[in-house]
Amino acid sequence: MIRRSLLGAAVAVCAAVLVLPAFAQSKIKVAAIYTVPVEQQWVSRIHKALNAAKDRGEIEYVFSEKVANADYERVMREYAEKGNTFIVGESFAVEAAARKVAKQYPKVSFLMGSSGKPQAPNFSVFDNYIQEPAYLSGMIAGGMTKSNKIGMVGGYPIPEVNRLMHAFMAGAKETNPKVEFYVTFIGSWFDPPKAKEAALAQIAKGADVMYAERFGVSDAAKEKGILAIGNVINTQKDYPDTVVASALWNMEPTIDTALKAVKAGSFKAEDYGHYSMMKHKGSELAPLGTFDAKVPTDIKKKVADKQAAILGGKFTVKVNDTEPKSTAK
Amino acid sequence: MNELLSLLVDSSFWVAVLRIATPLIFGTLGVLLCERAGVLNLGIEGIMVAGAFIGWLTVHSGAGLWGGVLAAAFVGGLLGALHALLVVRLPLSQHVAGLGITLFATSLSYFAYRVLFPKVDSPPKIEAFSEMSWLPIPVLAEQTPLTLLAVLLVPAIWYVLYRTPLGLALRAVGESPHAVEAQGIDVVRLRSGPVIAGSALMGVAGSFLTLAAFNSFFFNMVNGRGWICVALVVFASWRPGKALIGALLFAFFDAAQLRLQQAGGGLLPYQLYLMLPYVLSIVALVLVARKAAYPQALMKPYVKGTR
Numbered sequence: 001m002i003r004r005s006l007l008g009a010a011v012a013v014c015a016a017v018l019v020l021p022a023f024a025q026s027k028i029k030v031a032a033i034y035t036v037p038v039e040q041q042w043v044s045r046i047h048k049a050l051n052a053a054k055d056r057g058e059i060e061y062v063f064s065e066k067v068a069n070a071d072y073e074r075v076m077r078e079y080a081e082k083g084n085t086f087i088v089g090e091s092f093a094v095e096a097a098a099r100k101v102a103k104q105y106p107k108v109s110f111l112m113g114s115s116g117k118p119q120a121p122n123f124s125v126f127d128n129y130i131q132e133p134a135y136l137s138g139m140i141a142g143g144m145t146k147s148n149k150i151g152m153v154g155g156y157p158i159p160e161v162n163r164l165m166h167a168f169m170a171g172a173k174e175t176n177p178k179v180e181f182y183v184t185f186i187g188s189w190f191d192p193p194k195a196k197e198a199a200l201a202q203i204a205k206g207a208d209v210m211y212a213e214r215f216g217v218s219d220a221a222k223e224k225g226i227l228a229i230g231n232v233i234n235t236q237k238d239y240p241d242t243v244v245a246s247a248l249w250n251m252e253p254t255i256d257t258a259l260k261a262v263k264a265g266s267f268k269a270e271d272y273g274h275y276s277m278m279k280h281k282g283s284e285l286a287p288l289g290t291f292d293a294k295v296p297t298d299i300k301k302k303v304a305d306k307q308a309a310i311l312g313g314k315f316t317v318k319v320n321d322t323e324p325k326s327t328a329k
Numbered sequence: 330m331n332e333l334l335s336l337l338v339d340s341s342f343w344v345a346v347l348r349i350a351t352p353l354i355f356g357t358l359g360v361l362l363c364e365r366a367g368v369l370n371l372g373i374e375g376i377m378v379a380g381a382f383i384g385w386l387t388v389h390s391g392a393g394l395w396g397g398v399l400a401a402a403f404v405g406g407l408l409g410a411l412h413a414l415l416v417v418r419l420p421l422s423q424h425v426a427g428l429g430i431t432l433f434a435t436s437l438s439y440f441a442y443r444v445l446f447p448k449v450d451s452p453p454k455i456e457a458f459s460e461m462s463w464l465p466i467p468v469l470a471e472q473t474p475l476t477l478l479a480v481l482l483v484p485a486i487w488y489v490l491y492r493t494p495l496g497l498a499l500r501a502v503g504e505s506p507h508a509v510e511a512q513g514i515d516v517v518r519l520r521s522g523p524v525i526a527g528s529a530l531m532g533v534a535g536s537f538l539t540l541a542a543f544n545s546f547f548f549n550m551v552n553g554r555g556w557i558c559v560a561l562v563v564f565a566s567w568r569p570g571k572a573l574i575g576a577l578l579f580a581f582f583d584a585a586q587l588r589l590q591q592a593g594g595g596l597l598p599y600q601l602y603l604m605l606p607y608v609l610s611i612v613a614l615v616l617v618a619r620k621a622a623y624p625q626a627l628m629k630p631y632v633k634g635t636r
Contacts, residue, residue, distance in 0.1 A: 037439075037548045044450050066439070066548060157599070182591045187603045190549040193542035197345055201587040204341040215452075216543065235451060326591035 028262055030054075031079035032063040033072065033089040036189060041215075041232040042128065042160070042249075046088060046113075049251035053259060059086075073097040080105040086262045088255070089113065092158070099123055109267040111258050115159050118269035126254050126272040128160050128232065130283035131167035131317045132310050133247035136303050137229045137285060138171025140245045141209045142179050143299035144227055145172075149328050151182045151207030153198045153217045155189045159321035161213060164231060164247065166320035168211055174306075175299060180328035182207055192216035200224070205328075209244075218242055234286045244295065246286040253280045278310055332592050333585070342584055344471045348542065350580035351472075352377070354479040355534035356558030357565065357572040358486055362527030363409075365490065365567055366520045367503035367626040368416060371427025373531045374555030375434030376408050380535025382438040385546040386445070388455045397540050398475070398533055405532020406525045408434055413521035420630025431555075439548055452545040473541040475533070480573070482530075487569040499523055503624035506631040516631050531555070557610075564614050566621040578613060582606035 030050060034040075038047045047063065054061040062084070067075050072094040079087055080101065090113035091098035102110045102123040114125040141150055150172060154161045165183070172179045182205060184198040195216030202210070203224045210221045210228040218235055221228040222242040230236065230246030254275040261267040276282035285307065288295055309315035336342045356373060363370040370376075384401035388394055408430055415426040446453065458473035469477065490496040498519055502509045506516045534554070539546050557579060564578075565571035586602040 039449060039452055039547070048450070183599075184587060184590045185599045185603070186587075187600070188549075188552055190547050191552045192545070192547055192550060193538055194552070196543060197349060197584070198587045200341070200345060201584070202591075204339065205588070205591070215547065219543065233450065238451060238454070328591065 027057070028059045028086055028259060029084045030059045030061050030086045030088065030259075031082075031084040032061070033067055033075050033079065033087065034063065034065045035067055035069060035072065035090060035093070036065070038063070038065050040189065042113075043090070044233060045128075045249045045251045046255070049255040050088065052252060053255060058259060069093045073101055076101045077105075080108045085109060086111070086259070086267075091116075092160075109258070109262050111254075111272065118271050120269040122267065122269060124258065124267070124270045124272055126251075126276065128164075128249050128283075129273045129276040129319070130232070130247050130249045131163050131319055132278045133283050133285040134164040134167040134231070135171035135310075135317045136307060137231075137245045137247045138168035138173075139175045139303050139306060140171075140288075140295060140299060141168070141211070141227075141229050142172035142174065142176035143296055143302075144244055145176065145179060145209045147206045147208045148176065148178045149180050149182065149205070149207045150209045150211060151184075151199060151202030151205075152211040152213065152324070153184050153186065153195050153202070154213045155186060157185055157323035162321050162323055163319050165211065165213070165324045166322075167317050168229070168247075169324065170318065175302060181324070181326060182328050183324050183326045186214070189214075192219070196220045212243070230286065236286065236289050236291075240290045244291045245288055248284050248286050249276060250282050250284065251276075253282045278307070279313075332589060336585060336588055340468060342588065343468045345584040345587075346577060346580045347468060347472055347476055348580075349583050350576040351476045351479050352534040352537045352542070352554055353558055353561060353576035353579060354483070354573060355530050355537065356555060357561045357576050358479075358482055358569060359405075359527040359530035359534065360558050360562040361565065361567055361569065361572055362486070362499075362523040362530070364562060364627055365503045365624055366499055366523035367506065367624055367629065367631075368413070368520055368524050369423040369427060369628050370409070370412060370524060370527060370531075371424060371559065372408060372412050372430030372434065372528065373427075373558055374551060374553070375431030375438075376405050376528050376531040377535030377538075377551045377555045378438045379408060379434040380405050380532030381539045381551060382442060382535075382546050383532070384536030385455060385539035386441075388540060389453060394456075394458055394540055398536050401532040401536035402529040403532070405535075406529040408532075409525040409528025410521070412528065413524040416630065417517050417520045417524065420632055423628050423630075442546060442548075452547060454544045455540070457539075457544040458541040473537075475537050475541045478533075479537075483569050483573045490569065500624075503626055506626055506629075510631075510633065516633070520631070531558075534558070560610060560614060563618050563621060564610070566617065567624060575613075579606050579610055582609050 034043045050061050053059045064075050086109045088111045099119050110123045118124050182202045186194045186198050192215040195214040196219050199217040199220035208226045210217050212218045212228045213231050218228045218239045222239050227244050228242050230243045232249045234246045236243040254272045380401035383404045384397040387400040388397040412430050415421050416423045460471050464470040502519045561575040564575040583606040586605040590599050590602045
């Protein structure tokens with residue numbers, strides 16, 4: 001009896017092994033092409049969402065990181081030729097080339113980070129429209145500053161950075177009309193020592209809350225014993241006494257919606273931007289965590305009310321893509 | 330203008346100047362040693378990446394901070410030995426070999442990093458060098474020991490170059506390898522040594538970024554600092570003292586631009602400020618380097634027995 005059931009189990013296992021490849025073939029083959037390493041905050045969110053889909057067994061996932069703009073078109077073609085049916089990436093610096101490739105592979109679905117419009121039939125766009133939690137994190141920053149000076153260090157003033165900085169500044173102004181801002185751009189996405197220098201310079205001038213757009217800023221804040229507000233990712237576990245709040249970007253709603261469309265064969269050229277908004281859980285204000293008791297109650301209440309207003313559609317955070325300027329001397 | 334004056338009396342500004350200058354001092358001294366021996370080393374950018382990576386990796390895997398610095402120096406020296414093999418022993422083009430080393434060392438570091446750390450969302454951190462608060466010298470007390478080492482290296486290298494027989498031979502091999510050969514000294518060895526030592530310094534320059542200025546390794550974090558050193562050594566007319574001044578001058582403008590960007594509510598585009606250290610370095614280079622005398626045999630390969 002036991003022997004027979006063992007035999008049965010063995011047969012079942014063999015059958016499963018034989019059937020598995022067939023299952024695997026029904027998975028969507030996804031390729032992602034990033035221009036920066038996957039540690040970069042922005043790209044890490046896409047990578048995370050795709051890895052989650054892979055772990056759920058929905059997709060086969062391959063990616064290339066740190067692809068130079070000059071190589072981008074070639075890598076896109078390679079992945080399209082290799083039979084990937086869904087290609088995710090960022091086409092900010094390679095719009096013309098990426099759109100040309102998409103046209104030549106009409107059966108492949110493309111979802112690209114882009115400031116531009118979708119292109120029929122198969123080129124969809126997304127972007128980090130997380131200005132809502134950025135606004136809320138600004139409200140907290142306005143309530144936490146004592147010197148009324150907030151420092152902001154950014155890489156380059158591109159729309160993806162500017163709109164968050166403006167939303168953050170507007171939020172801070174709401175809770176604290178006296179607040180002023182220092183703005184520095186370091187002209188690099190990946191130079192933490194320089195971002196740290198820029199932050200230290202602002203702290204020396206009196207900033208006591210830092211908007212940490214780049215790696216390095218929170219380190220300066222920690223070293224000097226002041227506060228920081230995170231952006232895109234939650235770094236509070238690394239800086240428990242420094243990072244008060246963070247505006248988080250969740251790529252899962254965008255990726256999952258697109259995957260569903262690809263699977264159903266209904267993928268069209270669309271703007272997926274709104275899946276990054278709070279309504280779709282594409283962005284959120286990170287839990288205050290270690291700072292839960294340290295943020296004043298009236299500020300917490302104002303933030304909660306504003307969040308309800310945003311979710312209820314009563315308040316819209318303005319999207320302003322112009323370059324932010326310093327207001328403090 | 331007031332903005333600038335208030336900077337000059339702010340001690341945190343001078344602290345920043347010295348901190349920004351430190352990797353440049355190491356790097357420039359490294360280039361200086363190589364070029365004094367007649368070898369251009371464009372591998373510096375890659376050697377700095379390798380130094381930054383290996384230094385950090387060593388500390389991350391449990392060794393002490395100075396162990397990290399030594400490992401960075403060792404790997405720098407190793408890459409220097411490769412460069413010396415290519416351009417001194419087999420006299421290949423110094424430009425091509427140097428750029429090749431930069432590409433090789435950069436890519437290898439990135440590759441090794443990704444293989445060792447395939448899944449990280451935020452890069453692993455180490456406990457970096459802390460400030461030397463025990464030192465009773467104002468600005469220096471807020472620096473890490475590596476900065477002190479960089480500053481002390483300047484007179485040390487000056488002494489070796491100008492006050493020892495080894496230094497004399499080293500300078501001679503960069504001016505006229507034939508004369509050195511006539512003295513019965515092995516040119517290949519005499520040129521390889523400084524290239525290895527200089528490259529070790531470049532490795533240390535890189536390790537400063539991950540062990541003192543910051544506490545984790547990032548792709549692209551060297552960000553052109555190596556190329557600055559190649560220019561600074563021309564500004565310095567191949568003299569250690571002037572190399573220190575050049576590095577400090579560049580750091581001065583860089584620290585100043587970070588503080589001036591906010592002036593007048595961002596009246597001028599920030600790009601102008603970012604350009605400032607580079608533009609002013611070019612101006613300084615033009616003014617100073619016109620009188621600079623290159624080591625006469627710089628970039629001239631030496632093959633024994635040829636004329």
